[in-house]
Amino acid sequence: MLIKANNLTKRYGTKLALDNVNLQIDRGQLIAYLGTNGAGKSTTINLLTGLMTPTSGMIARRQGIKIGVVFQDSILDKELSVKDNLNFRSNLYHEDHTEWVHQLISLMGLTHFLNQRYGTLSGGQRRRVDITRALITDPDILFLDEPTTGLDLQTRLVIWNLLQRLQKEHGLTIFLTTHYLEEAENADQMYILENGKILVSGSATDIKQRYAPTKLVVTTNGHKLQTNYPEKQLTPQKFSFDGLNCSEVITLLHSNQEYIINFSYTPGSINDAFVKITGKELQ
Secondary structure (H helix, E strand, O other): OOEEEEEEEEEEOOEEEEEEEEEEEOOOOEEEEEEOOOOOHHHHHHHHOOOOOOOEEEEEEOOOOOEEEEOOOOOOOOOOEHHHHHHHHHOOOOOOOHHHHHHHHHHOOOHHHOOOEHHHOOHHHHHHHHHHHHOOOOOOEEEEEOOOOOOOHHHHHHHHHHHHHHHHHHOOEEEEEOOOHHHHOOOOEEEEEEOOEEEEEEOHHHHHHHHOOOEEEEEEOOOOOOOOOOOEEEEOOEEEEEOOOHHHHHHHHHHOOOOEEEEEEEOOOHHHHHHHHHOOOOO
16 A cells, blocks of 8 residues: 545635545556546645645555656746756755666657757657656656646657556556546546545446446347347347447357347447546546
8 A cells, every 4th residue: 555545625715625535546556536627636636645734534655655746737947958857856856866867768758859948848748758757756656637638649648658668667656637538448446536526436447347338239130139148129120238248249249140230349438437427528
C-alpha cells in the first residue's frame, strides 16, 4: 500500500467538494479516477499529495514515499530552455539526480530540443518535459491530472507508450484523471466520481462487465440457432446476445455457421460504462 484514504471529505465554505471518499493505491497499479468537470478529481489529487488538508477523514501514506505530480497547467518557466528548467528543478533536491535525469531525457525523447526555450515547444513536447520534471526524484507514484488534454491522438499514444515503459521497467504507479476514457481501458483500479462521491470502483474489466456488456447480433437464414445462451429476438431472423466473452462468441458462431448470414460483435467500453453509471458523457 502506497496511499490509503478513509472517509475523505473536503469543503470550500458551504460547498461540499468531496464526500467521504475511500480509496487505496498499491504499488505498480494504474489507477483511473474518472468524473465530469467539477466532480472532485483535482481536489482529490491535492489532498492525496499533501497540497491541501481535508476537512475530515484520514490519509495514510507509506513512510518515505516519493510523489510526482503533473498538473493540468505547467509550472515550468517558458523563457528558460528545457535543459535549464530540468537542471533548476533537479537542484531543488538534496540528492544528486544527474544520472537519472540523463536517462529520462533519453527515454522521453527530449534530446533534440534540450536547448530550446520551453515556451516555443509544441503541446506534446511540453507535456513530455512536464512529465520528465515530475519524474526527477524517481517517484513511487506519479499523479497525472488530465495530462493529454488538447493533444492529438498520435502524441497521446507516444506519451502513453513512454508511461507504460516506465511502469514496466521501474514499477511506477500512476494515478490518472482523464477525459479520454480509452486511456483508462486497462486500469488495474478505477473510481468513477460524481458530485464528490465515488459511485463505482473496481478494475476496468470488472466495471465494463457490470455496466457495459458485450453485444453479439446475429442474422440467420431463418433456422433456429443451436445455443444455450440467453438470446433476444430482434426480428424473425435477427438475434442479440449480451455479455458473451470472445471464447463464447467463437463457440456460438462455429456451431451455427451454416445458419448465419452475418454478425456483428461490439465489446463494451469504459465510455459506455461511464454513461450508464453517471448518465453523462465526458466532454
